[in-house]
Amino acid sequence: MRPVSYEESVVTRLLEMITQADGHPPFSEHKRESIGGDRSRVGAWSDTTGLCVVGVAALHEANRRWSVEIAVAPDRRDPRMEEAAIRVAMGLVPHTADHTIWAFRTDQIEAAIRLGYREIRSVLRMAGTIPEEIDNAASRVTIGAMEEVDIGGLVAVNNRAFRGHPEQGAMTAEGFGSLVDRPWFDPAAVLVAKAGERVAGFCITKYAGNGIGEIFVIAVDPADQQSGIGRDLIGSGFDVLRSRGARTVHVWVDKANGAAVRFYASLGLADDFRTREFALS
Numbered sequence: 001m002r003p004v005s006y007e008e009s010v011v012t013r014l015l016e017m018i019t020q021a022d023g024h025p026p027f028s029e030h031k032r033e034s035i036g037g038d039r040s041r042v043g044a045w046s047d048t049t050g051l052c053v054v055g056v057a058a059l060h061e062a063n064r065r066w067s068v069e070i071a072v073a074p075d076r077r078d079p080r081m082e083e084a085a086i087r088v089a090m091g092l093v094p095h096t097a098d099h100t101i102w103a104f105r106t107d108q109i110e111a112a113i114r115l116g117y118r119e120i121r122s123v124l125r126m127a128g129t130i131p132e133e134i135d136n137a138a139s140r141v142t143i144g145a146m147e148e149v150d151i152g153g154l155v156a157v158n159n160r161a162f163r164g165h166p167e168q169g170a171m172t173a174e175g176f177g178s179l180v181d182r183p184w185f186d187p188a189a190v191l192v193a194k195a196g197e198r199v200a201g202f203c204i205t206k207y208a209g210n211g212i213g214e215i216f217v218i219a220v221d222p223a224d225q226q227s228g229i230g231r232d233l234i235g236s237g238f239d240v241l242r243s244r245g246a247r248t249v250h251v252w253v254d255k256a257n258g259a260a261v262r263f264y265a266s267l268g269l270a271d272d273f274r275t276r277e278f279a280l281s
């Protein structure tokens, strides 16, 4: 296998073929969005049959850790190739930098384990039909679309609710600004729960136009949790997604986040996909 230049059209063809074969894109949305940015590195490798491996490494500002995802051509997969693909893609990470690998295919997971990696985290996608109505005793907050004045409170709630979370736990107003710059971001699709003037929680929804909406982030201030605010917020988020044409909803959640997993399950969502993060033992 030898490194080749990253030609977008050729890479895109391979990634589409892999998506068809696996029923899921090889790269997460975070990786896809990071390509071309100054905090990511990409690589492509060919063997005698042509392009067979593509890797993306991206730096997470919050924990200063690189994470890597690796796509392998379906017709080239075997245990040796899976290991070789991980080895070459690891070369994208700056020397000595802390790094992890994300994998969801069994063959890739087994190759990572053979190379000395161990699972440190598991993330579920939970999915379901958007419920028409949510049964909830009215909480004591008002819910409305985000306004500029809410941003400081929203960032503070985010950091308290996600304290210790590897990517989400240290948001800054600047970090929120980069979210706002994403092409899908719409302030009207961000709901804020307020107790008087105070932000008690928020829910960022996302709709890409294919009938599937996403609860991108939902958080309630720890002091206000388990009083029905999350249910009120997600109910309003579902209304926004439904009004835009979504019928199904996806959320991504750490498997270890029992409160959130139970919260989503209580709304009828069930896990339908799982990806795992590996670090060197």
Ligand SMILES: CC(C)(COP(=O)(O)OP(=O)(O)OC[C@H]1O[C@@H](n2cnc3c(N)ncnc32)[C@H](O)[C@@H]1OP(=O)(O)O)[C@@H](O)C(=O)NCCC(=O)NCCS
Pocket (backbone or CB within 6 Å): 161, 162, 218, 219, 220, 221, 224, 225, 226, 227, 228, 229, 230, 231, 232, 251, 252, 253, 254, 257, 258, 259, 260, 262, 263, 264, 266
């Ligand atoms: C997940 C979260 C938004 C839920 O908000 P909330 O306001 O506490 O939730 P609600 O009070 O509306 O609870 C609704 C249901 O969720 C479930 N639930 C919520 N918190 C729970 C907990 N700590 N343990 C078990 N079940 C819980 C229960 O089924 C509950 O219904 P019930 O009160 O009738 O038992 C909140 O826990 C939170 O902000 N967590 C930190 C951030 C986070 O993890 N966000 C999701 C990331 S994907």
